[in-house]
Amino acid sequence: xxxxxxxxxxxxxxxxxxxxxxxxxxxxxxxxxxxxxxxxxxxxxxxxxxxxxxxxxxxxxxxxxxxxxxxxxxxxxxxxxxxxxxxxxxxxxxxxxxxxxxxxxxxxxxxxxxxxxxxxxxxxxxxxxxxxxxxxxxxxxxxxxxxxxxxxxxxxxxxxxxxxxxxxxxxxxxxxxxxxxxxxxxxxxxxxxxxxxxxxxxxxxxxxxxxxx
Numbered sequence: 191x192x193x194x195x196x197x198x199x200x201x202x203x204x205x206x207x208x209x210x211x212x213x214x215x216x217x218x219x220x221x222x223x224x225x226x227x228x229x230x231x232x233x234x235x236x237x238x239x240x241x242x243x244x245x246x247x248x249x250x251x252x253x254x255x256x257x258x259x260x261x262x263x264x265x266x267x268x269x270x271x272x273x274x275x276x277x278x279x280x281x282x283x284x285x286x287x288x289x290x291x292x293x294x295x296x297x298x299x300x301x302x303x304x305x306x307x308x309x310x311x312x313x314x315x316x317x318x319x320x321x322x323x324x325x326x327x328x329x330x331x332x333x334x335x336x337x338x339x340x341x342x343x344x345x346x347x348x349x350x351x352x353x354x355x356x357x358x359x360x361x362x363x364x365x366x367x368x369x370x371x372x373x374x375x376x377x378x379x380x381x382x383x384x385x386x387x388x389x390x391x392x393x394x395x396x397x398x399x400x401x402x403x
Contacts, residue, residue: 261373
């Protein structure tokens with residue numbers, strides 16, 4: 191189920207830059223410089239956000255255990271991205287609102303930093319030790335399977351309705367689908383199935399994880 195969740199969330203995340211840039215240019219009448227500056231703002235914010243994620247993850251680990259805490263924080267992050275992406279077409283309605291795009295870049299940058307810090311971490315908790323290369327490869331393959339779908343839906347809806355804001359709503363819908371799949375994982379059971387293999391994981395010596403509650 192984790193891989194199903196990643197298929198949908200990665201499809202949305204990988205489409206953000208291209209569809210967001212197109213939205214700024216067409217819907218908001220932005221220039222190429224404005225598109226680049228908005229995307230740069232997002233990336234700049236995502237960097238310290240990743241460091242903040244480490245601190246928040248430690249707190250979640252103390253409350254729920256490392257594995258369940260990481261999963262809960264990832265699901266919270268995905269719902270945050272869903273809510274903020276759903277809010278964007280309500281606020282960003284035309285050229286007169288383009289200055290709000292920078293605000294959304296900051297908001298999304300915070301979510302990006304958390305998401306990319308957590309998505310592989312949760313997966314590593316539930317895969318066998320010593321076989322990381324194989325399972326990470328499967329994860330990468332699954333993450334790219336639906337990358338074509340958001341741009342396709344976005345372009346078809348824009349062609350039919352001549353309103354790119356509907357496309358952002360559809361993009362947002364990928365997040366709760368992915369969240370539901372990831373939230374359905376029984377982390378305690380999944381962790382129990384692989385715990386005996388973790389001695390074979392490189393760098394795992396002396397590593398102790400807090401148990402799920």
